[in-house]
Amino acid sequence: MDVSYLHHFGSAAATIFVVATATMRTMIPLRVFGIMANLLLIAISIPTHNYPTLVLHAVLLPVNIWRLRQMLQLVRDVKKSVNSDLSMxxxxxxxxxxxxxxxxxxxxxxxxxxxxxxxxxxxxxxxxxxxxxxxxxxxxxxxxxxxxxxxxxxxxxxxxxxxxxxxxxxxxxxxxxxxxxxxxxxxxxxxxxxxxxxxxxxxxxxxxxxxxxxxxxxxxx
Structure with missing residues (x-):
């Protein structure tokens, strides 16, 4: 099976994500794009047998998910504090x-x-x-x-x-x-x-x- 097109597609997609994240000023959309890039590169690495890339993004994916969860929780807690008792x-x-x-x-x-x-x-x-x-x-x-x-x-x-x-x-x-x-x-x-x-x-x-x-x-x- 010729999977060379997957390699080229993955490289192009990764480039788009890198350019997009460079334009972001806040952490939440940056983490979302990071998760999308991780999933995309993991999916491409399996059929192309690119195991170093597979391992790297398999490690980065849970990190990005955890950090995104922290940021979303922080935003919820800040909103709650602003609208109530200014708790810290x-x-x-x-x-x-x-x-x-x-x-x-x-x-x-x-x-x-x-x-x-x-x-x-x-x-x-x-x-x-x-x-x-x-x-x-x-x-x-x-x-x-x-x-x-x-x-x-x-x-x-x-x-x-x-x-x-x-x-x-x-x-x-x-x-x-x-x-x-x-x-x-x-x-x-x-x-x-x-x-x-x-x-x-x-x-x-x-x-x-x-x-x-x-x-x-x-x-x-």
Missing amino acids: EWLKPFMTKQKCNAGEILFYKDEKADRMFYIVSGRYRLVESGIELPVGALVGELGMLSPMGERTQTLECIEAGLVLSVTYAQVEELYVQNPEFGFFFLRLASARLFENIGTLEARLSQRDAPVTATVPAVQPA
């Missing part, structure tokens, strides 16, 4: 664990910022504002939006616990792969800013509130 659960698989001891400083004000943190356990305080962050809070993302890329406050651990960290470079990669993440991140940062402003305004109101002296009642003789 979807970001956990991309983060690194870090144990913290009481008195440890995670970062200082005005230092260069390169990562953000998700609080899993323990107690943490923003020193300058005195705001204590609850478990489940994300902190350090404002440094990414700062014009100078610097920390706006100091973060101190006041009770030993665990945090998860993710670098800004990883966050930028997620944004490139899933532009919807950018909208979520802006909503998250805005919510944090309004929360901090509200806390500071409440403290200023308490400080400036007039002190009312209590005059004891005069008991009749």
Whole structure:
């Protein structure tokens, strides 16, 4: 059986897929085209007995499928978070664990910022504002939006616990792969800013509130 035409067809098809993927800016269509190319080249490699190509794409196929599944799940989770409580659960698989001891400083004000943190356990305080962050809070993302890329406050651990960290470079990669993440991140940062402003305004109101002296009642003789 003459299978030379299959070889030429496969080469032409592979060239088309390579050119197509080079024009893509996001990861999901890139993975879809990768899966299609894997299937095509596997199908062509069997009758032509091109075993190196067969093995290569038999390995790449499940990798592309797994990565596509991750990206689709990420998009679903981001959409759910944007429309509900701004949860950061979807970001956990991309983060690194870090144990913290009481008195440890995670970062200082005005230092260069390169990562953000998700609080899993323990107690943490923003020193300058005195705001204590609850478990489940994300902190350090404002440094990414700062014009100078610097920390706006100091973060101190006041009770030993665990945090998860993710670098800004990883966050930028997620944004490139899933532009919807950018909208979520802006909503998250805005919510944090309004929360901090509200806390500071409440403290200023308490400080400036007039002190009312209590005059004891005069008991009749």
